[in-house]
Amino acid sequence: MATTTDDKSEQTDTETGLELHRVALYGALLALVGAYLSPLYSGLTTAFKTQEAYRNTSPLQPPIEGVTIDPWLTAGSELAFAMVNSFAMVIPAAVLSALFGSLTAYGLTKVDWRGQVFVLVLFLAAVFIPYQAVLVPLRQFWSMVGLSQVHPRGELVELTITHIAYGIPICTILFRSYYQTLDSELIEAARLDGASLARIYRKIVLPLSLPMFAVTLIYQFTQVWNDFLFALVLLSNRSNYVVTLELNALQGSMATNYSVQMAGAFIAALPTILVYILFGEQFAKGQTL
Amino acid sequence: MADLQLDDVTKVFVEDDGNEITAVDEVSLAIDDGEFLVLVGPSGCGKSTTLRMVAGLETVSDGAIRLDGSVINDAKPAERDIAMVFQSYALYPHMTVRENMSFGLEESTSMPDEEITATVEDAATMLGIDDLLDRKPDDLSGGQQQRVALGRAIVRDPEVFLLDEPLSNLDAKLRAQMRTELQRLQEDLGVATIYVTHDQTEAMTMADKIAILNDGQLQQVGTPLECYHEPANLFVASFIGEPSMNFFDVSRDGETLVHDDFAYDLTPETASELGDHDELVLGIRPEDIELRSTQDDTHSYETFVDVVEPMGNENNVYLTFDADSTETFVATIDGLHHVEEGQSVIAHVPEDAIHIFDRASGTALRNRTLDTQTMPEPQL
Known part of the structure; x- marks a missing residue:
């Protein structure tokens, strides 16, 4: 006023x-x-x-003559299977890394045990490990496990698990700062009410974390969907390609067709925009909390 | 039913750097069935920690907590048959009032659903919140939230209620109202209750028994009137009572107490109670000081009125021995007795109302004498 x-x-x-x-x-x-x-x-x-x-025509000139939607159709049909692969990988990766992050943060804030600080420091450090630093050991690790030999889709599972593991530290830190503001008396009241640790999480902490889940889900979805490097290192079979890889392949196969490439780029970016719109309100709530 | 005993209960917190802090130091208390015990003291005195140890939210470093004779030190909170009301109420914000109140029964009993519903509705009716059962805590006023928190404790039908400053978030008027209501509720339910507060008014008005803590140590346990009239030490004397007791540092010279501004003659009986202590503190409650117009005996002193605080039914009059001095002491007089600021009055300090404390240890050497009729015996 x-x-x-x-x-x-x-x-x-x-x-x-x-x-x-x-x-x-x-x-x-x-x-x-x-x-x-x-x-x-x-x-x-x-x-x-x-x-x-x-x-x-100049790229800045609007498409008045020679307007067509063909590039969109071509790109759409080329990218369709990769979009499906991406969704199959990103949704479990985002949901599980958020869930594990939330569980870890609960354990690090609302449960008392020795050595918490050390574990927290590990998670904090993990947030800052760059993708490039882990590429070689990551490739070696999955070669040892050999999921891709067990099933033709094994590579995609490897990539999903990698993203879950890589996402847990940042999700933990995000949830931790949220849980620190959560009234400890709530947890104590639930303990007096006779709820076990797991029940307290399920009945009290989880329902109260929904705004934070929106934040981490949007963040993780965007992060994992847009990842190129891990996918490049872990996926070798074209049928397992995620959309970022396939978009890159599109450039190779249609060397000069920029119209198709541009349409493909927009199609590939669409889901992250949709997720923002879908969870945007919750996201804003979570950020102000 | 219950009686709860604390035997030399001690809580030591160890900080990260290895420092040990004793928050509660060998506190022993006994609460009989149906008794309302108020644990009172300034912030940081260890009263909440004591309560949390009884609840099982803090471990006990040393000593024993017994409920009905059996030690419950290591029992989980849920196994102690204890219900607690938190200062913040700690209502689950995503649940309705009904869900809040039934959560404990669902988690810790095998009570069938219909019985839970009936129990919750009975408690809600008793507290006058039966029309709020389907609302969420955020939609309720502070007073209503407070009732829900009480309801959540009542449905558990516990052996002991623990209340941690439950009224501190309410405005003054509602607080006074809830105070009476809580007292009535506790009497109706007949459940032993420990009530933690820093507010001595709550302690005085609600308690069957007051336990006063300072720096983790128990100072005195007694009825409100005992603590008021027969304080065990300086701390209790200054903590209980509003406005506080007046204190004067005095030295003893035979049968006379000598202060910078006055000398106070004692009778031989009073003087004999002081033993060989010489450095003393003289205490007098504001309402025991009489203001007179003429100086007629040895215990009257000429003083000047510094400030008058009219309370309506009474006036708090701040007095000085010297017109220019800023060291005041306070006398409470009848509200209709008119005094002007700057006026000179005679303050009479009756000998039967004075308290004398040893200055070094703070221990009370002599408390006021009371007619037996005015002592705590209930009069009908």
């Missing part, structure tokens, strides 16, 4: 100065928006152009 009245009085005091300031500010902001959006925009226009229109 107080700030709005302050703003008003300021406005009347220095109205002209403020207006110039505003114009400059909005001008700069618009220029930035344009700069950021231009690749996206030109990608979108390219995806609707025929090969000929692509070659003859």
Whole structure:
């Protein structure tokens, strides 16, 4: 309340100065928006152009002549199986890493035992391990286990498990900061009510963590869906390719067809945007908590 | 039913750097069946820790907690037949009032569903929250949440109730109202209760028995009136009573107590109670100081009125011995007795109302004498 009245009085005091300031500010902001959006925009226009229109017009020019949806259909049919693979890998990976993260964080905040700090430090350190550092041992490890020899889909399971393991530390840290704000008296009340550790998690902690689950699920979904490196190292059979790999392969097979590539890129990015829209409200809630 | 005993219960917290902090030091208490014990003391005195040890939320470092004669030190909280109301109420925010109240019965008993429903509804009716059963805690006022928290404890039908500052989140008016209600409820249920508070008014008004803690050590256990009129030491004397007792550092010179501003003559009987202690503290309750207009005996002193706080039924008058001094002591007088700031009055300090403490140890050497009629015997 107080700030709005302050703003008003300021406005009347220095109205002209403020207006110039505003114009400059909005001008700069618009220029930035344009700069950021231009690749996206030109990608979108390219995806609707025929090969000929692509070659003859500037990428910034809207597709007026030579407009087509063929690139979308081609890219869609090329990427379809990889999209299915991606979903089959990302959904369990995101859900399980969030769940394990939540369980670990519960154990690290609301349960008393010795050596907690040491374990927490391990998780914190794990958050900062770069993908590149683990590529070789990771490949060696899965060769030893040999899931891909057991089943043709084994590689995809390997990739899923890798992402679950890699996601647990960051999910744990996210959940931990949330559980630290959760009233300990709630847990104590439940203990007095006779609930076991597992029941307390199931009946009290889990239902109260739903906003945080939205946060971690969005984060993990985006992270795992967009991963290229682990997939590249672990997947060798084309039928197991996830969408990021297949998009890359698309570039190889259709060397110059940028329209198809652009359409493919948009299709590949679509699920992460949908997840944001789907869980966005919960996400905002979780962030303010 | 229950009687709960604490024998030399001690709690030592070990900090990360190896420092040991004794939060509760050899506290011994006994609570009989149906008794309302108030554990009172300033913040950090160990009262909540004591309660949490009884609840089983903290381990006991030393000593024993007995319920009906059997030691429950290592029993899990749920196995102790104890229900607790938390300061924050700790209502499960995602559950309705009904679910909150039935959760404990579902988790720790094999009671059939219909019986749980009936028990919850009975308790809700008793507390006047039966129309709130399907609401969530967030939709309730502080007072209503407080009742739900009580209801959650009542449905368990425990041997002992533990209440941890349950009224501290309510506004003053509601607090006074809930105080009476809690007392009535406890009498109706007849369940032994330990009530933790830092508010001496709650302790005085609600307790059958008060236990006063300071720095983890038990200072005194007694009825409210015993603690008020016969404090065991300086701490109890200063903690119980509002406004607090006035204290004056005095030295003894034969049968006279000498203060910088006055000398107080003692009768030989009073003086004989002091033993060989010489460095003393003289205490007098504000309501025992009489303001007079004429100086007529040895225990009257000329003073100046510094500040008057009218309370309506009474006035708190802050007095100084010297017109320029800022060292005040307080006298409580009748609300209709008019005094002006700056006025000079005679303060009479009757000898039968004074308390004398040893300054070094704080121990009470002499407490006020009381007519037997005014002592705690219930009068009908």
